[in-house]
Amino acid sequence: MKKVTGQVKLQCPGGEAKPGPPIGPVLGQAGVNIPMFIKEFNAKTADKKGYVIPVVITVYSDKSFTMVLKTPPASILLMKAVGADKGSARPNKEKIGKLPMAKVVEIAKQKLEDLNTDDLDSAIRSISGTARSMGIEIEG
Amino acid sequence: MTEPRYPVLVLEAPRDDVDLLIGKLTLLGAEGIEERDASTLVKNTSGLVTLIASFDDDASAAAALEALGDAHKVTLDAVVGDSWRDGWKAHWKPTRITPTVVVVPNWLSYDPEPGDRVLRLDPGRAFGTGQHPSTALASRAIERRLTGAAHGLLLDLGCGSGILGFVALMHGCGRVVGNDIDEDSIINARENAEALGFASQFDLRIGGFEAVPETSALVVANIEAKVLVPFAATVGARVEAGGALILSGILVEQRAEVVAAYEALGFSLERAEVEGEWICPEFRKA
Numbered sequence: 029m030k031k032v033t034g035q036v037k038l039q040c041p042g043g044e045a046k047p048g049p050p051i052g053p054v055l056g057q058a059g060v061n062i063p064m065f066i067k068e069f070n071a072k073t074a075d076k077k078g079y080v081i082p083v084v085i086t087v088y089s090d091k092s093f094t095m096v097l098k099t100p101p102a103s104i105l106l107m108k109a110v111g112a113d114k115g116s117a118r119p120n121k122e123k124i125g126k127l128p129m130a131k132v133v134e135i136a137k138q139k140l141e142d143l144n145t146d147d148l149d150s151a152i153r154s155i156s157g158t159a160r161s162m163g164i165e166i167e168g
Numbered sequence: 169m170t171e172p173r174y175p176v177l178v179l180e181a182p183r184d185d186v187d188l189l190i191g192k193l194t195l196l197g198a199e200g201i202e203e204r205d206a207s208t209l210v211k212n213t214s215g216l217v218t219l220i221a222s223f224d225d226d227a228s229a230a231a232a233l234e235a236l237g238d239a240h241k242v243t244l245d246a247v248v249g250d251s252w253r254d255g256w257k258a259h260w261k262p263t264r265i266t267p268t269v270v271v272v273p274n275w276l277s278y279d280p281e282p283g284d285r286v287l288r289l290d291p292g293r294a295f296g297t298g299q300h301p302s303t304a305l306a307s308r309a310i311e312r313r314l315t316g317a318a319h320g321l322l323l324d325l326g327c328g329s330g331i332l333g334f335v336a337l338m339h340g341c342g343r344v345v346g347n348d349i350d351e352d353s354i355i356n357a358r359e360n361a362e363a364l365g366f367a368s369q370f371d372l373r374i375g376g377f378e379a380v381p382e383t384s385a386l387v388v389a390n391i392e393a394k395v396l397v398p399f400a401a402t403v404g405a406r407v408e409a410g411g412a413l414i415l416s417g418i419l420v421e422q423r424a425e426v427v428a429a430y431e432a433l434g435f436s437l438e439r440a441e442v443e444g445e446w447i448c449p450e451f452r453k454a
Contacts, residue, residue, distance in 0.1 A: 034209030039190050039201040043394060049174040049222040049247040050202035056255035058209050063295040063328075067302070067392075071419055074394035080194045080201075087209065091259040103191025158188055 030088040038083050042076030045069045059091040080104050098142045102158045105135045129168040174247040175229035179219045181240045186217050193221040196232035263298045266311040269335055271298035285338050292356030296329030305441055305448035306390045306416035307335045314339035323380055323406050325389035330357030332388050337366045345371045347379040377402045385411035393422040400429040413451040420447045
């Protein structure tokens with residue numbers, strides 16, 4: 029069995045990762061073939077253009093690697109959902125948009141696996157908290 | 169010569185703030201973000217998470233720094249130089265990509281077995297070392313089709329380091345025309361062609377599909393489904409009637425989409441070899 033030498037965690041643009049920093053330096057340091065990672069990541073996320081995709085790369089002693097793709101950060105999903113291009117600087121006073129609770133539940137379901145829980149209520153509370161800290165009002 | 173400089177913002181934050189910060193950094197123009205915690209190769213064992221976000225230029229990094237405010241510890245830094253690009257090469261070992269072809273980094277010695285064809289290569293920073301299944305699959309398809317057969321011309325669309333063209337030339341193909349949109353890849357492929365003694369047979373061009381207007385009875389394209397599907401008509405037009413088309417860089421789950429796109433153009437699927445998550449469909453044009 030191949031020995032795991034470490035993990036690298038990156039957030040890259042779906043379908044459009046490039047070999048520059050921060051991807052290249054950390055993978056180069058780990059001995060991973062950078063063009064090969066870029067090819068694999070872009071092929072596997074070609075349908076997720078416009079989203080940031082978290083990826084956990086496990087590097088083995090022979091410098092081969094495997095990757096696990098995660099769902100986009102909740103903040104990105106929420107901003108896409110309200111059509112905003114940035115969060116509020118003063119979320120208590122300035123709201124950037126409103127979301128129905130049904131949409132929050134939809135995002136919570138999408139994020140369930142990555143939040144390391146099978147408790148949907150807990151995931152909804154977590155996503156609602158992120159929404160409020162961005163200045164998104166939840167209706168319903 | 170001035171070394172290239174890549175600006176980055178380095179932040180430290182509690183785990184609970186990371187999702188929101190990644191969203192903010194992305195919207196502020198970060199091109200990619202590395203996360204360091206106690207579980208990563210480069211560690212942060214303080215209990216906090218380090219985020220390293222890269223930006224196109226100093227101005228956008230400085231603007232992001234200002235926009236982030238002072239809620240977290242943030243510093244503007246830079247990655248200087250390009251030496252990291254070649255670090256992985258130290259670990260690259262000779263790789264058998266077909267029953268007869270072994271790719272050997274040109275700085276290593278290698279003792280070939282009887283029947284081996286040794287392909288000495290320096291891939292530079294281009295894709296195509298033979299380590300990736302998509303390259304090995306396409307190489308095996310080329311070897312199978314050229315063994316015992318005469319082929320005058322191979323078109324290698326999206327040729328990267330030129331590895332597939334070299335495999336074809338080593339199997340008696342008379343001439344290869346290759347293209348790539350990445351200028352560095354073509355420069356690197358030309359250097360390899362020169363070193364291998366194939367310079368006069370390998371015509372390497374910078375550009376997209378328009379750079380290769382020729383048609384041939386054998387065409388290979390190791391690109392990606394997201395390019396091969398929308399450009400199916402363009403790729404298909406490069407194949408002569410009755411000719412063969414080898415496609416690679418395709419995930420097994422993308423098989424149906426790719427096959428449908430080419431069957432709609434009058435191609436029939438002859439074979440589709442799989443290695444790991446990757447598939448290499450081979451078509452015949454009507």
